Amino acid sequence: MFADLRGYTALTQSLEPAALTALLDAFYDDCAAAIWRYDGLLNKTIGDAVFAIFNFPVRQTDHAVQALLAARDIQERFARRRDELLRLIGSGALEVGIGIGIDSGETNFGEFGQTHRDLTAVGTVVNRAARAQAAARSGEILVTSAVRDRAGDLVAGEGAEHKLKGFQQPVMLFAG
Known part of the structure; x- marks a missing residue:
């Protein structure tokens, strides 16, 4: 799961550093609380975004549901x-x-890297989640078919094909 604070780049041009810091603190704290509440691992903070992993280190059969519930919790807290x-x-x-x-x-x-070791997840699923986040509008949660299939009735409605950067074929995304 990737969550990104929309409008932040524009705000950096007009807000005082203390206000930017307070905004990021609130965003990070709310994301962390929601992710931990649903047994996720907040893997990275990346500028004005967070990257969370579910189903690690403890395997969970309902990890897609947990991720979706955490995402909804983040939106509700905000x-x-x-x-x-x-x-x-x-x-x-x-x-x-x-x-x-x-x-x-x-x-x-x-852990990846030779001189600087970084503990993280990599692969197509990570890239697709990041690109789905980039396609999501402010206030929106977009999930892939894999999440929809695992989350059952929590994801209802028709999906839409999205051309995601780096993917040759369109990816079906659903409102979460």
């Missing part, structure tokens, strides 16, 4: 904090929100 954050960044600020993408499948998880 919605509850919205007025506070808008006061912090100013009412005239650009729209701010969160876009989330989730995929499910096999990854390669371990």
Whole structure:
């Protein structure tokens, strides 16, 4: 699962560093709380985004459900904090929100690099989740067919094909 703070880049050009720090602190804290609540591992914070893994280190048969519930929790926490954050960044600020993408499948998880070791997951499933997040609008959760298949009734409705960067074939994404 990838979650990205929308509008952040534009805000960096107009907000004081203290306000940017407070915004990122709130975003990271809310993401971490939701991810941990649903037994995920917050693997990385990447600027104004987070990368979480579910089904590691403890294997879970319902990991796709857990990831989806965590994503919904992140969106709900942000919605509850919205007025506070808008006061912090100013009412005239650009729209701010969160876009989330989730995929499910096999990854390669371990330490990579020779001189600098980095513990992370890599592979197509990670790339597809990142690209689904990039396609998600503010306030939206996009999940792949693999997540929809594993999450059952939690993902309803028709999907839409998306041309994702780096993927030759369109990828079917569903609102989560």
